Amino acid sequence: MADAYAWSRKSLEELVAFYEREIGDAMVSEGMDPTADRPTYEWLADRGYSGIAYALREQHGLTLSEFLTDCVGVDPPESDGYDWRIGDAETVDRLEQYLDSRSRRHNLADATIRSRRSRLARYAREYERLHGDARLVERAGSIENQPAEIDRAIAVFDELSRELESADSKFAHLTDANDWYLWLQNRMLAAFNPMVNVRNEFSKGWRAERADESGTKPALSAAQVRRLHRAAESDAERFMVVALGAWGLRRSEVASLHASAMDPDPDPPRLTFAERKNGPGTVQVLFGTEAYADRVAALEDGEGGDREWNGYLFPSGASASGHIAPGTVNNRFDRLAERAGVTLDGERPTPHACRRFWYNAYLRASRAALEQASVVGAEQGSSSAEVVLENYIDDEQALAMRREHMRATLAEAFDADDDGG
Incomplete structure (x- = not known):
C-alpha cells in the first residue's frame, strides 16, 4: 500500500495536502482531531502511512514532529516542562515516550x-x-549508519567517562541509554543498538575503576596535602585543594561551586547544596574560610577580566554552564601535583585521592572522639565509649568533640611547618 502513495515524488505542499485530506480523514474516523492530535509513528505504520516519515526526512530534511508542528500547524506535544536542550524534536519525542512508557508499564518511581x-x-x-545535532533516532533507523554511529556513540562516552565522577555513574548512563535503544528496537524504530559496542569498549576499564573506588586506592596523607597546598601558586589553586581536602567535595561540586552556597552565619559555617548525590545537602566548613574569602575577593576584583563575575568560584566564559568542567579540575590538580612532586604508587594522584584524605581524616576524628569518651567512661565506671556517647554526652557535645579533632587534623594538613613525607 505504501508504494502506491509515491511519497518521494510529492512536494512538501503535496504532503501537507495528503495529510490533511487522507490521513486526517482516517484520524477523524477513529475519533481523533487532526488539527490538535498528533499521530504516532506506530499509528501511521499500522495504517500504511509510514513512508511519509521517510520522505520528510530524506526529501525535505524534516522529522515527522517538525512537519506536524511547522507545516500542518498542530500544537507541539505537551511535556512536563523539562528542557532537553537539544535541537532534534524526533529524539525528544522518543525520549519522552520512552520515559512515559517506563513510568506507566514498569511502575518506576518519579525519582527514578x-x-x-x-x-x-x-x-x-x-x-x-x-x-552538531542530536539525530539519534534517525541515525539508528538504518543499518547503513551503524559503523559511523558506533564511532559517534563511543566518542560521547569518551567524554562522559572523563567527566563523570564514578564508575557506577558511568555504568548508569550506559544502562539507561541501552534501555532506550532497546525500546526503540522493540518498536522497529532502530535497526541496531550502538550501546552494545560502547559496553564492549569501556566496561572492562570501568569495572577496574569500580574496584579502585571500593577502597583499594590509597588516599593522600596530611603531609601530601600540605605539599600541594604549599605548591599552589594562586588563590584558585589553594582554594581547589581546600575544597577537595578540607571540605570533602567531589570534583564536580568544586567545578560548579557558587558563592551563594556558602552560609557564613552558623557556627561552623556551611555549604548548602540543592542536590547532593549519596549525602547530605549541607557540608560543614570547619577549615578554609580564609581561602574562600581570598578566592571571592580575587573574583570580585576582576580576575575574569572585563566580564562581570557570575558568582561561580571557578567561572568559565567559554562554557554554557558558566563554570569549568569537572575534567578541568582534574587537569589543574594534575599540574599542581606534578609541581608539588606528590605521587601515589608512582603516579600523580587524582582529585578523588585528595577527597579521600578528608574521609580518612573524619574517620580518625570519630575514633578520637570515641577514645575521649572512653576516658570519661572510665572515670564513671563505664567500659564502653558507645554507652557514654549514648547516655551521658548529648548529640551537640559529641559533634563538638568530632569537630575539635577534625579541625586539628585539617590544621596539620594545611598549616603545620613540618613538611613530612
Whole structure:
C-alpha cells in the first residue's frame, strides 16, 4: 500500500495536502482531531502511512514532529516542562515516550524517572555538542549508519567517562541509554543498538575503576596535602585543594561551586547544596574560610577580566554552564601535583585521592572522639565509649568533640611547618 502513495515524488505542499485530506480523514474516523492530535509513528505504520516519515526526512530534511508542528500547524506535544536542550524534536519525542512508557508499564518511581531523564539528557546533549545535532533516532533507523554511529556513540562516552565522577555513574548512563535503544528496537524504530559496542569498549576499564573506588586506592596523607597546598601558586589553586581536602567535595561540586552556597552565619559555617548525590545537602566548613574569602575577593576584583563575575568560584566564559568542567579540575590538580612532586604508587594522584584524605581524616576524628569518651567512661565506671556517647554526652557535645579533632587534623594538613613525607 505504501508504494502506491509515491511519497518521494510529492512536494512538501503535496504532503501537507495528503495529510490533511487522507490521513486526517482516517484520524477523524477513529475519533481523533487532526488539527490538535498528533499521530504516532506506530499509528501511521499500522495504517500504511509510514513512508511519509521517510520522505520528510530524506526529501525535505524534516522529522515527522517538525512537519506536524511547522507545516500542518498542530500544537507541539505537551511535556512536563523539562528542557532537553537539544535541537532534534524526533529524539525528544522518543525520549519522552520512552520515559512515559517506563513510568506507566514498569511502575518506576518519579525519582527514578527523573534520574533516567537527567542521564539521557546528558548523553543527548553531549552527542549534539560533539556531532552538531542530536539525530539519534534517525541515525539508528538504518543499518547503513551503524559503523559511523558506533564511532559517534563511543566518542560521547569518551567524554562522559572523563567527566563523570564514578564508575557506577558511568555504568548508569550506559544502562539507561541501552534501555532506550532497546525500546526503540522493540518498536522497529532502530535497526541496531550502538550501546552494545560502547559496553564492549569501556566496561572492562570501568569495572577496574569500580574496584579502585571500593577502597583499594590509597588516599593522600596530611603531609601530601600540605605539599600541594604549599605548591599552589594562586588563590584558585589553594582554594581547589581546600575544597577537595578540607571540605570533602567531589570534583564536580568544586567545578560548579557558587558563592551563594556558602552560609557564613552558623557556627561552623556551611555549604548548602540543592542536590547532593549519596549525602547530605549541607557540608560543614570547619577549615578554609580564609581561602574562600581570598578566592571571592580575587573574583570580585576582576580576575575574569572585563566580564562581570557570575558568582561561580571557578567561572568559565567559554562554557554554557558558566563554570569549568569537572575534567578541568582534574587537569589543574594534575599540574599542581606534578609541581608539588606528590605521587601515589608512582603516579600523580587524582582529585578523588585528595577527597579521600578528608574521609580518612573524619574517620580518625570519630575514633578520637570515641577514645575521649572512653576516658570519661572510665572515670564513671563505664567500659564502653558507645554507652557514654549514648547516655551521658548529648548529640551537640559529641559533634563538638568530632569537630575539635577534625579541625586539628585539617590544621596539620594545611598549616603545620613540618613538611613530612
